[in-house]
Amino acid sequence: QYSAATTATSYDAVFKVMNTWRWVPELRFVGQYHDHPAYIEALVKSVKAHWKAQPRGDLLLMSFHGVPKRNLMLGDPYHCQCHKTGRLLAERLGLKDNEWRVTFQSRFGKAEWLQPYTDKTLEALPAEGIKNVDVVCPGFTVDCLETLEEIAAENCENFKQAGGENYHYIPALNAENYHIRALADVIQQHLQGWQETLPDYDEKVIEYEASMSQQRAKAKGAKQ
Incomplete structure (x- = not known):
């Protein structure tokens, strides 16, 4: 999912x-792949693998990293892209509308962030009769403190203290094969049109032409 706070700032660092x-x-950036079929399929396989090993919960909660609501108001597409990822994943899993939700985590400071908040939602679920929940963080390609500590540990404790059971x-x-294949598919798509990907590309010919060009330049007085 694209966000000015992360994706765009990476661009800024490169340009700096x-x-x-x-x-x-020449440069080409992968701005987002939130709805790429290979990415969605990787998420589907991950969730199904979990459900094969563990009893399926009453609700699949898809928690994305939060950003200030002001970002959305300024035109950042992150909020919409998170919801699209969630919808596509739910559709591929065959979930009904009441079997999944999108929430946002990791807020801090006094400003309003994207809602609904993950922690508040989990604390309220038992009162709604939802006491068995599965949580996935589709926006995190690999696990980190924000998934392992905040989501897997802290929110689990809060959910159970509120009356949740499982x-x-x-x-x-992470490093699952289907994730690597998905990333490779995204990269291959964005490599289309580069000289190196054309059928008639010959690295030896390119090196020879570059060498001859250098020799001609030196013959005319170039120092390197």
């Missing part, structure tokens, strides 16, 4: 470095 370069290469955290895609 290249701002000092005299010869800037809480299962579904690990991030």
Whole structure:
């Protein structure tokens, strides 16, 4: 999912470095792949693998990292892309509307962040009669403190203190083969059109032409 707070700032860091370069290469960025079929399929396999090993809960809670609501109001597509990922995953899993929800975690500070909040939702679920829940964090490609401590540990404790019974955290895609294949598919898609991907590309020919070009330049006085 694209967010100005993360994706765009990565672009800024790259451009800051290249701002000092005299010869800037061609660039291509992967801005988002929130609805890429291979990514959704990887999530589907992950959830199904968990359900095969553990009893399925009453609700699949999809928790995404939160951002201030102001970001959405300024035109950031992150909120919409999170919901699209959630909807596509739910559709592929064959879930009914009351069997899944999208929430947002990791808020801090006094400003309003994207809602509903993950922690508040989990604390309220037992009162709604939902006492068995599975939680997945589709926006995290690998597990970290925010998934293992905040989601898998702290929110599990809060859920059970509120009357919940069974809480299962579904690990991030991490180094699973289907995750690697999904990333490879995304990369292959964005590599289309580059010279190196064309059928007639020959690295030896390119190296030879570059060498000859260098020799001609030196013959005319170039120092390197």
